[in-house]
Amino acid sequence: MTTIAIAGAGIIGLSTALTLADRGHDVTVYDAHPRSGASHHAGGMLAPVAEVVYQQDPLFPLMRAAAAWYPDLIALIGRYSALPTGYRTEGTLVVGADRADKAHLDELQDYQLAHGMEATRITTRAARALEPALSPAIAGAVRIDGDHQVQPRLITRALDDACAAAGVTFLAEDLHDVREAHADQVVIAAGLGAEQIGGWDNHLKLRPVYGDVVQLRVPEHQFPLVDRVIRGFVEDRAVYLIPRADRTLTIGATSREDGRAVPLAQGVHQLLRDAAEIVPGIEDCDFVEASCGARPGTPDDLPYLGRVSERVVVSTGYFRHGILLAALAARCGAEVVEKRRPSVDLKDTNPLRHRR
Ligand SMILES: Cc1cc2nc3c(=O)[nH]c(=O)nc-3n(C[C@H](O)[C@H](O)[C@H](O)COP(=O)(O)OP(=O)(O)OC[C@H]3O[C@@H](n4cnc5c(N)ncnc54)[C@H](O)[C@@H]3O)c2cc1C
Structure with a gap:
């Protein structure tokens, strides 16, 4: 010992x-x-x-x-x-909001496949069959069943x-x-x-790389809004929505090295706008919290x-x-x-x- x-x-x-x-x-x-x-x-x-x-x-x-x-x-x-622990294995859907975002998604998928990773391109119709809350306007979708969450x-x-x-x-x-x-x-x-x-x-x-994060709560009548982690590219910005069993939904995250250790209005605004672009139903959710954390970067x-x-x-x-x-x-x-x-x-x- x-x-x-x-x-x-x-x-x-x-x-x-x-x-x-x-x-x-x-x-x-x-x-x-x-x-x-x-x-x-x-x-x-x-x-x-x-x-x-x-x-x-x-x-x-x-x-x-x-x-x-x-x-x-x-x-x-x-x-x-x-x-x-909140460990869940439903998998992840990655979507592109418009045609340029779809092109980004396609490039990323090529890169993932070239490195032996599993990522499957699916039609937007198939994506919406899996997650009906996705916007009908999304331009592309990739399914990644091996990406989980806690x-x-x-x-x-x-x-x-x-x-x-x-x-x-x-x-x-x-x-x-x-x-x-x-x-x-x-x-x-x-x-x-x-x-x-x-x-x-x-x-x-080490350097702090700050990220704004928003927590919402899905109203009972809308729950579950989504089952999987939804990641998206919206005008080339990355956003993600993580559904939890306690009805909360985590939306993140910005990335900035400006030394400001508080959630910024601009960051929160951008996250909510981009998330609503791919899952419009978030606009009906309760607002719970905005916070900011610092990633320890090397x-x-x-x-x-x-x-x-x-x-x-x-x-x-x-x-x-x-x-x-x-x-x-x-x-x-x-x-x-x-x-x-x-x-x-x-x-x-x-x-x-x-x-x-
Ligand atoms: C907004 C945001 C979103 C993220 N999303 C993801 C994600 O989806 N998936 C993922 O894998 N990662 C994610 N990360 C990254 C992840 O959070 C970090 O890499 C991870 O939490 C680092 O863990 P840690 O224990 O090293 O550091 P921390 O969680 O920062 O813990 C360090 C601890 O050390 C303590 N401490 C400091 N100084 C001392 C000392 N001198 N003596 C004793 N204790 C001390 C602090 O009080 C603190 O409790 C995200 C990070 C942020 C900020």
Whole structure:
């Protein structure tokens, strides 16, 4: 048994803590504001195909592995907690609002197929048969059955509960220096806060990429408005709608690096207008909340996951995909802590790669 300190109670720190506690280690998690970071605001799409980013090839195997391991993470949580995670496997529909957006969708699908991913072009009629709330005006549709979802606020709460049941100790304080932790191993999983943690040769380079998100509630007589995650391109802007069992509908997300950590009126307006373009029925929904989260981005948009010294492991920088990549971070993070060979090659995620 090893004593392990983990800085950060976001989805990455919690899923890593649970995995290590389940393997019999003595785990302590530090966080003055648990579950308050990016994980609190995220959409929760588990989308290794729809979220594919051009020229980000090193990310694809990581995302694919994470998607394949997600059911294991959900099962692990379920062994320790009865709380829901919002895990749903109905799949995703991606639609183009007009002809130019359809062309964008077609190009993306070609790229996805060329990289061995599964994405099926369907007629707009077939799309509307699956999801009758889609606008009759949409110009194109692609069906991606392998892209799923969780509800981030539910899964982090369930992880928290599961960690407690598995014997993890929680300290309501931040870790400022790895030397302060009385532990054999320290895992830095503090999202954007990782840059500030001292006591080692810290050259992590993280930047906040803000995203506005809107929560609506579907009125009872309209529920369920949609069953699948609906992603769309509207005048070349990306928008998504994620339906939840509790009747809420998450609409996201903008992407900006302007340092403004509050939801912006312009962003909220744009999200609602674009979402209504593809699912007009959202205009009848109750408005619940607008929020803004900061994605922890790195210079090359790849995570930092790996060992940086005999005692310290870094697991952060998961940028747009941290909810999905939590399954990878937990499994491979635990393997790195235990000095075992990681289940996927982590050569592209070396946390020391941006050291000058
Ligand atoms: C608007 C938006 C939408 C998104 N949608 C998706 C999506 O659909 N799918 C997807 O896969 N990903 C999505 N993401 C990305 C995802 O949310 C992040 O990559 C992920 O949440 C990162 O998790 P984390 O645990 O590393 O960081 P966080 O959730 O930010 O958690 C970090 C934690 O560390 C704590 N902390 C900070 N400093 C210290 C310290 N010194 N000591 C101890 N604790 C500390 C903080 O209080 C916080 O609780 C989205 C993000 C945003 C903002």
